[in-house]
Amino acid sequence: MKTEISAPARKAWMSLLAQADEADLSRLWQAFDHNPDFNWLRPPEAGGVMVRGRMGGSGAPFNLGEMTVTRCALTLTDGTVGHAYVQGRSKPKAEIAAKVDALMQTEAAQDLRQAVLDPLQQVQQAQKKARAAKAAATKVEFFTMVRGED
Amino acid sequence: MYVAVKGGERAIDNAHAWLAEERRGDTGVAELSLAQIREQMSLAVNRVMAEGSLYDPDLAALAIKQSRGDLIEAIFLIRAYRTTLPRFGYSEAVDTGVMACDRRISATFKDAPGGQVLGPTFDYTHRLLDFKLAADGETPEAPAAEPRMEVTPHITEFLQGEDIIEREPSSEAVPGDLTREPMSCPAGRAVRLQSLSRGDEGFILGMAYSTQRGYARNHAFVGELRIGKVPVEMEIPELGFAIEIGEVELTECETVNQFKGSKTVPPQFTRGYGLVFGQSERKSIAMALVDRALRWEELGEDNLGAAAQDEEFVLSHSDNIQATGFLEHIKLPHYVDFQSELELVRKLRREAQELAEEMAAREAAE
Helix, strand or coil, X not given: CCCCCCHHHXXXXXXXXXXXXXXXXXXXXXXXXXXXCEEEEEEEEEEXXXXXXXXXXXXXXXXXXXXXXXXXXXXXXXXXXXXXXXXXXXXXXXXXHHHHHHHCCCCCHHHHHHHHHHHHHHHHHHHHHHHHHXXXXXXXXXXXCCCCCC | XXXXXXXXXXXXXXXXXXXXXXXXXXXXXXXXXXXXXXXXXXXXXXXXXXXXXXXXXXXXXXXXXXXXXXXXXXXXXXXXXXXXXXXXXXXXXXXXXXXXXEEEECCCCCCCCCCCECCCCCXXXXXXXXXXXXXXXXXXXXXXXXXXCCCCCCCHHHHHHCCCECCXXXXXXXXXXXXXXXXXXXXXXXXXXXXXXHCCHHHHHHHHHHHXXXXXXXXXXXXXXXXXXXXEEEEECCCCEEEEEEEEEEEEEEEEEEEECCCCCCCEEEEEEEEEECCCHHHHHHHHHHHHHHCCCCCCCCCCCCHHHCHHHHHHHCCXXXXXXXXXXXXXXXXXXXXXXXXXXXXXXXXXXXXXXXHHHHHHHC
16 A cells, blocks of 8 residues: 655655665565565666766856666556666666665555664664765874973 | 788687787786785776776776786776667766765865865875785784764855855756767866766876966866765656765865966856776876866966966877777788889889989980
C-alpha cells in the first residue's frame, strides 16, 4: 500500500543511495532479504551528466566535465514506481536503489530505513568524519616568537 | 591516381598481440589490478579524469592500464568512451562553498576563518627518494584531530565585503558546451573555462608560466586553494525535483590579481579562476592564471601581444587529443602524397640540371 511521501524525504534517500558504496548497499540489501516482484519501466542504462561549476565559485555557470550515472525505473506489483539515478556504471546498484526507492513509499519503509538507509548513512558519515579529522590534524597553528626585551 | 594497397592486416594483428604481451610485462611479476591503480596512482587517475573530461575513477584506472601508463593515450580512450554515453542532462552548478575540504590554504590571509589546512600535500617534503617505499611496508595511520564539520567560507567573500575585489556577476545564463557545438572565437569565459579545465596540464602550465615570466604579467596571488568533495545535484524530470546524483572531488583555485580602476571605479583587485576534477593542484592554479590573462579585454587592459592573451591561440592548442591526433597522423602511411612530392622534386631537379647543362654549353660555345 502506498503512503504519502514528501519530496525532501525522497530526495534525501535517493541522494544517499546515489552516493552509496555498491558493496555496502548490496550487502545491506541482501541482508534485508525482501526482493519484491517488479516490472521495468526503464531498464538500467549508463550515461553521462555534464557537471557545472560557477565562475569564481559564485558567478555565472560553466560546463566543467561529465560524470557517469546509471538510471532505471520500475513498478512494483501494487503500482508503486521506483526511480534511481546513481553515480557510476553499475546496473545492479541502480536496480537495488530503484527497489529501495519504491519500497520506501510502502509500509515496508520503516523496516527498510532501519535495515538499509540508516546503516548506509552511518557509514558515509563515519567516512566523512574520518577524513575531516585527518584534515583537522594538518591545520597550521601559527605562533609568534617574541624576540628582544620589549 | 589512387592505388589500393593491402597486406598490412597480419602485421597489424601481430603488432597488437605483441603490444598486449609487452603491456603485461614480465609474467613473473604480479599483474596490476584496476583497484591498485585507482588507489595508488590516484593523481594519474585524476589527470585522466580531468583531461578526459569524465569523472569515473574506475574507467580512468582501466584506461591507464590499457595505455601502459601513457596518460595522453589513456585520456584519448576516455574521450572516445564518453562519446558513446547518452547524455542524461546537466547538473545544477556545484557549490564549492560547501566542499568537505581535505586541503584549504590561502597565500594571502594567514588567519582565514577555517584556517590553513595542508591536507595530503607534497609541499614541504624534501623531494628525496624514499627508499622505504621500495620495500614493502605498512603505512601508519595518519594522525587525527577534532574534525571541523561546518562549511569553510570562501576567502574572496571577506574581500567582497569591502568591495576591494571585483564581484562575480551572478547569472543563470546557459553556458555554451564545447562537447555539443564546435568552439568558435570569441568563445566567452564559460567556454574558455570548460576548455581550460580539460586542456593539457603541460600546455596550461606553460601558458601560465609565461604570464609569470612577463608575457602579460598579472601578478597573481593564490587567494585560496581548496581540494575536497562536493555533492552534484541534478533536476530529475520524472520527479520534478533535484536529487544528489553523486559527489565529485574537485580542486578549486581563486587568484587575487593586480587591481584596475578607472575614472568612475576606484582601484580593485581582479580575479582568475581554476576548477578541475580530482586533486589537480598544479593544473588548477595554472588554469586560474590563464583565465585571468584571457580576461584582458573585459578588464580594459592592453593587448600586449602575449600568447596567453590570445584566446584563439590558447584554446586551439590546449587540447592534447586534438594536438596528438594531428601530430601523430603524420607517421601513418602517406605513400601516395609522398610519391607525388617525390616526382615533383625529381622533375624540378631534372629541370635545374638541364638548365645548368644548357648554360654550360652556351658558355663553352662563346
